[in-house]
Amino acid sequence: MLSIRGLPVSITKGNTMKLTTNLMTQSNYVLKAKRSYMRINVILTFDKSDADGDSQEIFNLNLPINKCERNAVEFLHKKLFHRIAKKCELYNRKKEDLIKISTCADWGQFEEVTKKESLPRLGHECKWFFGKGRSDLDLWEKKISKKYGFGESVDIALRSINSISEASQMRVIKQSAPELNLQ
Numbered sequence: 001m002l003s004i005r006g007l008p009v010s011i012t013k014g015n016t017m018k019l020t021t022n023l024m025t026q027s028n029y030v031l032k033a034k035r036s037y038m039r040i041n042v043i044l045t046f047d048k049s050d051a052d053g054d055s056q057e058i059f060n061l062n063l064p065i066n067k068c069e070r071n072a073v074e075f076l077h078k079k080l081f082h083r084i085a086k087k088c089e090l091y092n093r094k095k096e097d098l099i100k101i102s103t104c105a106d107w108g109q110f111e112e113v114t115k116k117e118s119l120p121r122l123g124h125e126c127k128w129f130f131g132k133g134r135s136d137l138d139l140w141e142k143k144i145s146k147k148y149g150f151g152e153s154v155d156i157a158l159r160s161i162n163s164i165s166e167a168s169q170m171r172v173i174k175q176s177a178p179e180l181n182l183q
Helices: 072-079 081-090 107-114 139-148 163-176
Strands: 002-004 007-011 017-019 036-046 056-065 098-105 127-129
Touching: 036 081, 036 107, 056 072, 056 081, 056 107, 072 081, 072 107, 072 139, 072 163, 081 098, 081 139, 127 139
Parallel strands: none
Antiparallel strands: 002 007, 007 017, 036 056, 036 098, 098 127
């Protein structure tokens, strides 16, 4: 039997070569395209408690990181929030009752793979708030809420916030991801 780089091959009609072993079972022969992931701890806070009296759901996610990620804002916008919407369904929670997403992540992994600055390094707190009647939401939070329906059934009175922090976060978001058109 013929072999190339130690893998057995056979010649078929038309002189094409065909591997005669299943590469999926021989991981040491598969081309190694190591995939990197950012581990992220998520705490979802809901306006209403569940049957056990809990108003929070806590879980971990592993978000795949591509070295070609444009920036941290777009990375989370496209990879985190749709997973959170699915988790709400999994936990039998109404995403319309979601009022806060808090995260803690291995941003060092993101920076190492992408060579881009992390969201915390850019000045974002990695927390998102939702609810109707809030005038303290930034444009990113409004866009997420509109897309996924987060906080849509919760009427929350304006809470005092640190306006410096809000302005700083909005500046980070606009500079990092102008293509999101957060006007």
